[in-house]
Amino acid sequence: MTPIRHNQSDTDAVLDAARDCVLAVGVRRTTLTDVARRAGVSRMTLYRRWPDVRTLVGDLMTREWIALAVGAMPDIDAGTPTRTRLVDGLVAGVNAFRAHPLFHKIIDVDPELLLPYVLDRRGASQDALLGLITGALAEGHADGSVRAMHPGLQARSLLLVVQSFTLSLRTMTEEADPELTERSFLGELRTLLERTLTP
Template sequence: MQVERMDIERLDVERLDPVAGRILDAALQQFTRCGLRRSTVDDVARRAKVSRVTVYRRFGSKESLVASCLLRESRRFLAVLDAAVAELPSIEERVAEGFAVTLRHIRSHPLMGGLLRLEPDVVLPFLTVDGGPVLVAVRDHVAERLRREGVGGAGNGGPGGAEAATVAELMVRVVVSFLLTPASCIELDDADRARDFAHRFLVPLLGHH
């Protein structure tokens, strides 16, 4: 599936359009049950009880529909992630717990986990920076949280100003790598091992802050 570079704001049509929300609900059901390759815009339209023209008017293409669906699920996940780490006392613990929660949540997610297991080559373009709205949205979210913690701030000894985005992208890319290729000499099958890995290899990216 060829994915062009996508504007995240253009994909976020659900907030202003309840019909688009219904279409995305139908797309989630369709893609979860049948995958991306076997699903068509007509399939989604039938589930949503709208015409295929209505789907195309809202989303323009199957690729944009897929991207919008994945983006919405990613934003839902980010709310879960924020809640999971909110009460932890240090940024180091939040990074470690966030890494473990992310691996567990994505692997068990009916849509994202299923696509990563069964159609990794199809979903990969949506998870790359060059046009991948999912990775961009998650990276920006993590970067903003790091900035709130003082990571990348001037004079704190950590990564300089704009480098919070770089640290966030490195963290997200590590997660994507493990999700796409789970077979590894690095054991991350349980939460304790994932936290330990994050403390040893991701926390140092924060620098001294």
């Protein structure tokens, strides 16, 4: 095994290995030894950077969730108001989160891993998402398509809304009722976001 240097490709290789382990057996049954073996690095190399599996999985979630959120945001189009791009991106982001295999595995097997970020404190991925939302809100304030207000309050309120739809939607849907399907709720989310952001 070769020592891992702290460049992005090496970090991604370890995070990829961690993702594969978590998808296979869940967080509680994943060990740093498993990850090191899968990544082809020494266990001590991992311990120097990640003291335990939860720290490593926290970095994995941050990478996955940020990439997902950035990918959900539509490209800038001169003919499209920022509000439309932001609403489209937030709804697409909720949909993408709920379809992500890592998110599914954590919700199904290790949901307690998410509780600190829901009840006690913000995580790195939530702070990064707030940064993305705040940037889009500033653009929307500038072009007049988004209701002007304190950007921090507005961004955090939006994140609370989309976070609740992401984490709790399956507790509210009834696929046998056409008015209570996941698709219907995502349509309602779009309406809520449009109405709260429209000047």
